[in-house]
Amino acid sequence: MSNNTPFQVYLRVKPLLDNNQDSLIQELDEKRIVITKQGRNNKEFHFDRIFNNENNAQIFSEILQHNINYFLEGYNTTILAYGITGSGKTHTIFGNEKDEGLAFQCLNYLVEKTNAYPNALVEVSFIEIYNETIRDLLNTNQKSLVIMQDSQRGQYISGVQQMVCKNCEEVKEVLNLGNQNRSLAQTIYNVSSSRSHAVIQVNLSYKIDNQILTPKLFIVDLAGSEKVYLEQKSKNQQEGSNINKSLLALSHCLTMLSDKTKKNQHIPYRNSKLTRLLQDSLGGNTKTIMIACVQQNKQSYDEILNTLTYSQRATQIKRQVQKEVTSIQQNSKSEDLSPTNESQHSGDTSSKSIYLTKIYNDIYQNVEEYYEINNSIMEIQSQIQANSLKIEETQETKQEDENYMKLLAAQKENQIIEKQLQNALKTNLQQKNILKSLLLQITEEQQSTINYWKQRFADLSKQILDMKSDQEKSQQELVSKDLIIAQQKTIIESIKLQKNQSQYTTSGDSDQSYPISFSSSTNNSQIKKKASITQQPAEDRPRFANISHIKQRLSPRERSPASSIFGTSPVRSPLKHHSIYRNLNSISKDDSRELSKDLSNLSIHKKSRVVDPQVTTINLYGTTYINVIDQKENN
Numbered sequence: 001m002s003n004n005t006p007f008q009v010y011l012r013v014k015p016l017l018d019n020n021q022d023s024l025i026q027e028l029d030e031k032r033i034v035i036t037k038q039g040r041n042n043k044e045f046h047f048d049r050i051f052n053n054e055n056n057a058q059i060f061s062e063i064l065q066h067n068i069n070y071f072l073e074g075y076n077t078t079i080l081a082y083g084i085t086g087s088g089k090t091h092t093i094f095g096n097e098k099d100e101g102l103a104f105q106c107l108n109y110l111v112e113k114t115n116a117y118p119n120a121l122v123e124v125s126f127i128e129i130y131n132e133t134i135r136d137l138l139n140t141n142q143k144s145l146v147i148m149q150d151s152q153r154g155q156y157i158s159g160v161q162q163m164v165c166k167n168c169e170e171v172k173e174v175l176n177l178g179n180q181n182r183s184l185a186q187t188i189y190n191v192s193s194s195r196s197h198a199v200i201q202v203n204l205s206y207k208i209d210n211q212i213l214t215p216k217l218f219i220v221d222l223a224g225s226e227k228v229y230l231e232q233k234s235k236n237q238q239e240g241s242n243i244n245k246s247l248l249a250l251s252h253c254l255t256m257l258s259d260k261t262k263k264n265q266h267i268p269y270r271n272s273k274l275t276r277l278l279q280d281s282l283g284g285n286t287k288t289i290m291i292a293c294v295q296q297n298k299q300s301y302d303e304i305l306n307t308l309t310y311s312q313r314a315t316q317i318k319r320q321v322q323k324e325v326t327s328i329q330q331n332s333k334s335e336d337l338s339p340t341n342e343s344q345h346s347g348d349t350s351s352k353s354i355y356l357t358k359i360y361n362d363i364y365q366n367v368e369e370y371y372e373i374n375n376s377i378m379e380i381q382s383q384i385q386a387n388s389l390k391i392e393e394t395q396e397t398k399q400e401d402e403n404y405m406k407l408l409a410a411q412k413e414n415q416i417i418e419k420q421l422q423n424a425l426k427t428n429l430q431q432k433n434i435l436k437s438l439l440l441q442i443t444e445e446q447q448s449t450i451n452y453w454k455q456r457f458a459d460l461s462k463q464i465l466d467m468k469s470d471q472e473k474s475q476q477e478l479v480s481k482d483l484i485i486a487q488q489k490t491i492i493e494s495i496k497l498q499k500n501q502s503q504y505t506t507s508g509d510s511d512q513s514y515p516i517s518f519s520s521s522t523n524n525s526q527i528k529k530k531a532s533i534t535q536q537p538a539e540d541r542p543r544f545a546n547i548s549h550i551k552q553r554l555s556p557r558e559r560s561p562a563s564s565i566f567g568t569s570p571v572r573s574p575l576k577h578h579s580i581y582r583n584l585n586s587i588s589k590d591d592s593r594e595l596s597k598d599l600s601n602l603s604i605h606k607k608s609r610v611v612d613p614q615v616t617t618i619n620l621y622g623t624t625y626i627n628v629i630d631q632k633e634n635n
């Protein structure tokens, strides 16, 4: 019994590989399943058909063959395999050598059928969506593909490799090539489980009843719908989140499509690459066949429950589906534009028209693509601009941050310097105080010194004044003494005169000598000195026998050189006395002159008395003595 509803949901229960394993399936028939778990309520689900032990070929013939027939009639068709990792999705879509998957079954059936239509064209592309990136599995040189949209084709992948399949071998070749390139990754559930969404797209175009039919068939092996936290590695976590993003978006779209109250609402197909690509298949003019795959081991109860709930919800999706028809453009030049392999599709005009229409469509699509690409470039450029602005802003913020950090550092430094300055000021103040006290001390000391010297100066001044007055006194005394001396001198002169008269007239003692003392001040030449000759009493006079006696009274310094003079040649000439005094170097010039004068007078006086006295002078400790030795002439 064939099902023609636009959204069909089937369940495929993977058989227990180990018969000893416990199954969570309580009841199972063609349309109903009840699952059970200890401590949980039994859950019942209904599907269009439930498969348990059937193989791929049986499933195809039971539910897909008639859908492919509808596809050939021009209805867009999508087949989705949904379920957690290891539930049998890949097995269902691609199968194995013994049990070819539904993709092969569908394509093989399709090419066989289209062979009956010589103008039909079956083009197959095989892509995978991995981490929200579209990779071409038939042309690995293509790095990343972009989904485009135009009014003619709806959603399509720009630049994707399309391979024409005309027979079973070509179909196998295409599927094997795609599967080889498919990225596989390890998960905790299955060693070789698929980490990507594999999408086979079949573009069919053929003419039937003056119409060109261009339906699209999608066969999708979805990635595992397990939870992200079950992923092992960080990279796999990223993969998991992207896989889930697509599946969540798919779930969201299906939920909205199944909700009758949310009719005519915006469906967020653009939330993921998968939903965007399947936009027409899910909500548009498409028949969708969902095959939910589940295991039946009890350990996966929650995941199985999720799959069942999710897929059963999809059964609520209702829609009207129309044929995908392109009207034929009649063109007189169409034959010239036919492809070289046209012979494969017979040479009739209708076949040529299909090719012409296709070429026309291709050209139109190219123009559309150009604008799409242009728009994308502009979008990218504006994105780049926005990013550049963001980078600049970030840099500015960074710069600001750096400046702020610098400011903080400077402020900190300032605080430290301020503290140092305060300390320095404190020290300075202390030093200033110390200096001040020292200065005060010094000033006091200086003052006391000044006072001391002032006092001293005053004392000295007083002393000087005293001395001056003393000096004046002594000067006066000196003057009076001089007068006395002058008087005495006169007296002495007269006494001498008398004595000489008496001595030379009587006999005299030849050894007798009596000194005449002569005092003089050598320091003050202002004071006039006068020689005075004093006569001492005979008994008091020191007596000198001869010159040797005198010499003995002399100091060692005084003894020479005068002694030689005294000792050898007695001075007879009064004139010589002067020079003798000079030689003795003990009296001033004035004094000596004075003395010479006196002595000259004396000599003259003596000469006049026929006396030739031997005269000598002796200097003893600053006092000048003049010894006049009276000697009688030996001859």
Ligand SMILES: Nc1ncnc2c1ncn2[C@@H]1O[C@H](COP(=O)(O)OP(=O)(O)OP(=O)(O)O)[C@@H](O)[C@H]1O
Pocket: 013, 014, 015, 083, 084, 085, 086, 087, 088, 089, 090, 091, 092, 190, 192, 193, 194, 195, 222, 223, 224, 293
């Ligand atoms: N109905 C089935 N009959 C027999 N073996 C099956 C069936 N379903 C799945 N298997 C086997 O179970 C294993 C896992 O299945 P499969 O790879 O199809 O899971 P999957 O859901 O595609 O996992 P993934 O999401 O990781 O790709 C495979 O070895 C497959 O041959």
